[in-house]
Amino acid sequence: MTGIFHRVSPQSLRLIALALALLATILFFSTQIDGYLSPRMFNRVTTSVAVVLPLAVGQAIVIMTRNIDLSVGSILGVVAYLTGQLLAVLPDLHPVLVVTLAMSIGALAGAINGALVAWGRVPAIIVTLGTLALFRSFLVEYSDAKTITTASLPAWLVDLPQANAVTVAGFDLRVTVVLALAACIIVGLSLAHLRWARRFYAVGSNPDAAIMAGINPHRVVFVAFVLSGALAGLSGFLFLAKFGNITVVAGMGFELKSIAAAVVGGVSIMGGTGSMLGVLMGALLVDTIDNSLTRWDLVSEFWREALLGFLIMAAVTMDTVATRSLAKLRAKGGQA
């Protein structure tokens, strides 16, 4: 038994555990909810994950550098609103340009966070707690509590959520889902193969050593927040496409979802570790549970938030316990 623990890395173990948890969740709800294993439910979950996934990917990069971004939900809201407003005025903008603009607005907001954390030396939790409120208040003030409605949006955007990329055995993969997946995969490949991206791990793993190794940790942290903002911008665009109607509360509470997905997906809050495959599975698990609870009659859907909170705590607790017992197992194996 201990042999397995020696060969399989803790990260792979966690991915296996996540896959099992996801499977168990799906099996459980399929016995509770009628028509659960249907293409409709698959669509419901995947399009919902598509909105959360870019947020979670950005959050993961930030957490990897030993920081946290609480403002992503507010950035999402601001970007969704501004992009919707822009499209109402200029409906002929090219879709690629629209996505780029959404991500740029997000990146700008992220740059404010990043500059304050990296060079202002203000702890990330304070900076982003501040901007969480500031960006949201800006949205309320700026929008004058008016709502963006589907009617003002161009047809291509309204139709986007229903557009299929591929269909396999009756299960559709929507274009929005593919967009979110692409973002996740690009970031994942970059983290593994781009020399510069390895610095996110280095800075989170040991900031002092990073300085000694000639890395500028401030710049790395800044870039992490800019990326997080840009990805929140992408989520903002996907949110706009999915719902069409944008009010001032758009994306409220999404910071909790993004942190849950990242942490459940194995990104250590101590920094330095995390994989995008884990984040993808974390986002899937968190959103599957979230979406299933809304359809489950036995439990009030108001428990969803509580469950998110519980998941975050459980993931971190399990991490601590698992790391400790794994270390013990290895110590014993080493002596034998």
Place this chain on the structure above:
Amino acid sequence: MTLPAVLDLRLISKSFAATAALTGMSLSILPGEVHAIVGENGAGKSTLIKIMTGVHQPDSGEIRIDGQPVTLRSTQEAQAAGIAAIYQEPMVFPDLNVAENIFISNRAQGAFMRWSAIYAEAETLIAQLGVTLDVRRAASGLTLAEQQTVEIARALSLSVKVLIMDEPTASLSAHEVARLLAIARALKDRGVAVIYISHRLDEIFRIADRVSVIRDGQLISTKPIAEVTEDSLVQDMVGRALDSYAVKTAANPHGEVALSARALARAGVFQGVTFDLARGEVLCLAGLVGARRTDVALALFGIAPATTGQIILNGAPVTIATPRQAMDLGIAYVSEDRRKLGLAMTLAIRSNISLASLRKLLGPFGLINRKAEADMAETYRQQLAIRAADTTVEVGKLSGGNQQKVMLAKWLETKPKVMIFDEPTRGIDVGAKAEVHNIIRALATEGVAVLVISSDLPEVLALADRVLVMREGRQAGILPIEDATQERVIAMAAGQTERPAA
């Protein structure tokens, strides 16, 4: 001596606020030499290293590399110019693997990670150092010595001309030290200049070609190693002759047995530890790193309690399961890791000293009597010669030796009957070391039973009345001080399977 210097510092001065750290410091490093630098803490060594590695910029003076004047504005620029450093606390990334740690700052490799090439090159570099190490392993599981090897390999990968080793052996066991010195020689044979900074003079005589002494921010002397003796070095360092920097006073008369351990063990960690410690006696635990000496102390202090065996205090068997119990029984533990276990770095000296004995300072309504606290701290500041303007200074701002004294004061105030010291002089300079030794001996003279864990053999021999040698979690034997020599202790600590270190 016609070789041109690879690194030349000319009249470097550097001040911080009103304090001059370096004044007109000059130093010339030749290619392929091991150049030792010695000096007390506060002599300016750290500032000198930081200037050479680009962390600080000099206020005046010139740095030349291969004869060319250079400006080093960051560690990155220093590395590009061929200067790198490794430190006492290795700077590795625990979550990255060995190979990636080695190449993390290597810019000559393009934007993409070519993993197979990286592994192959890392293996070559590690092999050149004469060490075996799996380059795919995560750095988090490596020993200190292995982490240093990774750092040296990193420096090699940058094709350094000058490698600075700052107190590299402070935490290493004897055979790891031997291996590090072998690596230093290998570097030297490749033409790399090694700047070797250490408090351990015996190592300097084993490895250095030349030795420079600095004091008060100035170069006192640079001499070939053959022209200096330990005495002359110490004299240059402190600026006065020290007749006894590690000479023991006569053994104290011992009182009755204060603390006994009988077949003490903690499952999977250590076993079979049996000793009697008398009042007024100093018992030293010697052994290689990994011999589990600290674990014995942690068991006696209740942090990681023993699972079998007996602890007898003043003739009565006791159970110690928590530090609180140990403290109530009169046992104090001065830990090795000042930062993590010993001191609250951001608090004032006085708050640290009173921390373990706050109960005594409680006034009406259970509030802390500030005046009494200040007075008590001030007494210790004078008695132990803690170098700080007053006791409101933050502990984090003190030098290592003075931090150690604050920690001593904290535990002395609990008036312990048994005092355990874990590496009491690690990383502190010769002068402060002698002071700490005197304090420990004085404590014993007052009738305290003292247990000292030390990896510094000369220190063990200077302090101990008896030496308990441990090997791989077992007690290898107890030597009376008359029979304890460096060779015998090392032979016992290393056992038959290990070759005794030279």
